[in-house]
Amino acid sequence: MRAKKGIISYAIKPSSKNINPLGFGASLRGKNMHGVCPSWLSFILYNPVRKAFTDRERILDESGITAGSVVLEVGPGNGFLTEAIAARAKKVQSIEIQEGMVRKLRKRTLPFGDKVEIILGDIAFMQPAPEAFDVCLLYYSFHEIALKDKAAENIARAIKKGGILSIYEPSIEVNKTGMRETLDLFVHLGLEKETERAGIFTRFARMRKE
Numbered sequence: 001m002r003a004k005k006g007i008i009s010y011a012i013k014p015s016s017k018n019i020n021p022l023g024f025g026a027s028l029r030g031k032n033m034h035g036v037c038p039s040w041l042s043f044i045l046y047n048p049v050r051k052a053f054t055d056r057e058r059i060l061d062e063s064g065i066t067a068g069s070v071v072l073e074v075g076p077g078n079g080f081l082t083e084a085i086a087a088r089a090k091k092v093q094s095i096e097i098q099e100g101m102v103r104k105l106r107k108r109t110l111p112f113g114d115k116v117e118i119i120l121g122d123i124a125f126m127q128p129a130p131e132a133f134d135v136c137l138l139y140y141s142f143h144e145i146a147l148k149d150k151a152a153e154n155i156a157r158a159i160k161k162g163g164i165l166s167i168y169e170p171s172i173e174v175n176k177t178g179m180r181e182t183l184d185l186f187v188h189l190g191l192e193k194e195t196e197r198a199g200i201f202t203r204f205a206r207m208r209k210e
């Protein structure tokens with residue numbers, strides 16, 4: 001593990017495909033990063049149009065994020081929501097698989113200092129502190145995770161009893177069945193669905209850990 005200011009860096013599970021001469025995880029060719037939105041396209045994730053048309057405060061509201069919340073964010077990308085979470089919550093830990101995204105995320109969240117902890121790694125191979133988080137937010141990220149069963153276990157374990165899991169998925173990528181399969185995964189891990197809605201652009205569900 002290599003630690004820089006504000007970033008804790010973990011190895012992504014090595015495989016014959018994702019090892020490169022510079023170390024683990026820098027290559028998108030690794031099978032656990034197949035299908036992820038590459039960091040060179042991150043301008044799509046953070047741009048004025050998306051900012052204007054996405055009500056980030058509403059997302060935080062319906063995810064139950066308050067000033068006292070300790071939040072786990074998986075797949076933050078370059079920080080479109082991280083900065084909004086950091087501005088409202090007590091603390092946010094963001095786990096991101098791509099080094100390129102992490103570099104941009106770090107720059108964007110510098111003004112928030114120690115409130116934001118950024119971890120480079122694959123959620124399927126990481127174990128955030130158990131029962132430490134009031135809310136886990138998966139914003140347009142779960143469908144990109146290759147090893148969903150393992151990831152779901154690590155996410156469910158990290159949420160406090162009575163805590164919230166908030167899942168948003170793009171409707172164009174995740175259909176009704178896909179969303180139901182995701183929710184079923186978490187139901188088997190002890191979470192209960194509180195609310196769900198499907199729109200043209202987004203599917204949303206909020207679950208609570210029993």
Ligand SMILES: C[S@@+](CC[C@H](N)C(=O)[O-])C[C@H]1O[C@@H](n2cnc3c(N)ncnc32)[C@H](O)[C@@H]1O
Pocket residue numbers: 036037045046074075076077078079080081095096097098101121122123124139140141144145146147151
């Ligand atoms: C479509 S982007 C969304 C980013 C951000 N939430 C947003 O809405 O702007 C999905 C992000 O999830 C990350 N991701 C994919 N698989 C992951 C994994 N196994 N562990 C952690 N992050 C992952 C990708 O690298 C990418 O940055």
